[in-house]
Amino acid sequence: MYTLRDVTKRYTRGKTTVHALDGVDLTIEDGGRLVIQGPTGGGKSTLLQMLGGLDRPTSGSVELDGVDLAKLSEARLTTVRAQNIGFVFQSFNLIPTLTAQENVETALVPLGGKAAERRRRAAEALDSVGLGERLGHLPGEMSGGQQQRVAIARALVKQPKVLLADEPTGNLDESMRDEVMEVLETMWKEHGLTFIMVTHDSAIARRAPRLATIRKGRVTITENAAA
Amino acid sequence: MFFTYLRRELRRRRKAALVVASGLALGIALVIIVSSVSSGMSKAQDKVLESLYGLGTDMTVTKAAAAPGSGSGRPKFEFDAKGNDDDSNQSSDRVLVQGFQTLASSTVDTIGKQDGVADAVGGLSLNVMKVDGQFKRGEFRQEGGPAQGGPSGPGGEGGSTQPQGEVRGGGASFDVNSYTVYGTDVTEQALGPLTSSKITKGRTFKASETDAEVAVVDSAYAKEKKLAVGKTVTIHGTEFTIVGVSTADSGDAAANLYIPLKQAQTLADSKNKVTTVYVKASDSQQIDHVKSTIQKNVSGTTVTTSADLADTVSGSLSTASDLASGVGKWLSIAVLTAAFLVAGLLTSSAVSRRVREFGTLKALGWKSGRVTRQVVGEALVNGLLGGVLGIAVGLAGAYVVTAVSPTLTAQLGSSGVGMGGGRFMGGPGGPSASRTLDVALTAPVSLSTILIAVALAVAGGLIAGAFGGWRASRLRPADALRRVE
Ligand SMILES: Nc1ncnc2c1ncn2[C@@H]1O[C@H](COP(=O)(O)OP(=O)(O)OP(=O)(O)O)[C@@H](O)[C@H]1O
């Protein structure tokens, strides 16, 4: 469970200061699903960075299961990321020189364990996103949708508590968008994850049961009982 | 994962790896070529010096140069200019001590007892001038015409072209034969000039032949004079039996004839005298110290080390050697530094191009150290690749130099005070004669050069890795979300 209290993030560039997040209070239940939307520059990615322990807030606290990520050392934060948090990025962020299977394995590397076991789990994860036949393919040899599915397999192979996705369909055309959304939704249901996704897609936002809208660093929550 | 990732990067980003590697390769190849050529140069110089000294000699001791004008023993040939009709041959030979300066034989023992001296051997260098010829009285001639002075041989003063009506000719036909004789200590043959020659026919001296009338002849001289083992050669009335023929390693022999020291002393009327003492130091690192010890304790001597002698080497060998040790050294340092720097910057910029990749790995929970290690590992392999490439190119370069083996000339001893003097082909003019040697340049690559090259490759890889690793360690996991590559 996430508890955010009065989280602010300021970026200072020379004389100008940007309030990327401005007093955000937010609670996200375990197994919950939150869709984040808002205009560009609103602070969506910044919020995701706070949730994922990629960066620290300027002030406020970001608690994940009672642990304040804002106060953790870099090493502890790295461990939290390695064990509990899965990321899916807009531009897939696969390592171009590694095969699909090896890319998925990279998520298991910080957890230790045997190489053979790593390979087996990576193959399984790829199988679960429908890429069981593509283990040895390089990212460049796959479509955008397939690449994003590899990235989803990489995010989920370690069975994290939280899945964070920053515009996962942003770089995909319509048919691939559905393919990826379907996989994400299935995974969320199957794994009992806390799933937080940034999207520009209003259709997806409309269907979301809980929607956070960020404008100028301020969050408004909309509950949608119908969805 | 470390090796998988490393292998994949190197295979799939081969070009980037090759750029870094070939930069380092260039530097390393240059170091190999320059150092092998310089060692070839010093080998060539050693060869030149060896031809003067013999093997294993660290320094020579000669009598300190006396003030000019002490002028003993200038050669005098006494011929009688006889009547015109008398054309009988006259012959005379003079045995001269080269350089006209000798040391007492006891000096050899004194030197041998000095601190740091392993061995000292004395030798006597002689110059024999043999003149055969006949005189004819000059003729008076009215008009300019061919001088009727008889066939002018070498050394014969032919008639000079002067206004008509002079005495022409004064003809003399001489055959001047100058050759060198070295009196060697047959009981101690480990040192001295004969060590730089190999006995190619017959044998060398026996230790018992201290005063025997035997000689070893240099092969070049033997060929010229048609001498061979078993034949005899007469020096100043003494007949020596030739027991061996020697061939100088450098192609330039120290003397034409070698005879036992005592015989040489008798011939030159220099009993218990030597011209040169050949000294071997017990520690080759202590040569300068031994030199000063001898100079201090044995007065009136000049000590010449190979280093001193090397300073007197001139000609294309010394020019090339200066070039190799000067320009070559600086060039390779410059190229190497540049290569290191370029490798570092390329590696660093390669990391910059992969900001999102490394940011993603950090976001996935890779520790900063693991990412840095990956970058350093790649750089190190690039460095080793450069090393292998550089060693290959360097060996090829050194091989080409050796195959072409350009000829260098060395001029020796133009300022050869002391030791040089005793040994050069110099005539009675004194010790400042010089001689020219041709040496073929080789570029031998030693194991240590290869080891240095490997060390440089590793160093280059580490420097490149330090640049890249430093850059990688500063990346934040949030860089995974950066939109632009
Ligand atoms: N590293 C940074 N340094 C300086 N300013 C930053 C940095 N990251 C974000 N910002 C600023 O913070 C604000 C919020 O950025 P953020 O990336 O969170 O927006 P966003 O809602 O994700 O926008 P988009 O929809 O374009 O992705 C922007 O004004 C942005 O310029």
Ligand SMILES: [Mg+2]
């Ligand atoms: Mg964003």
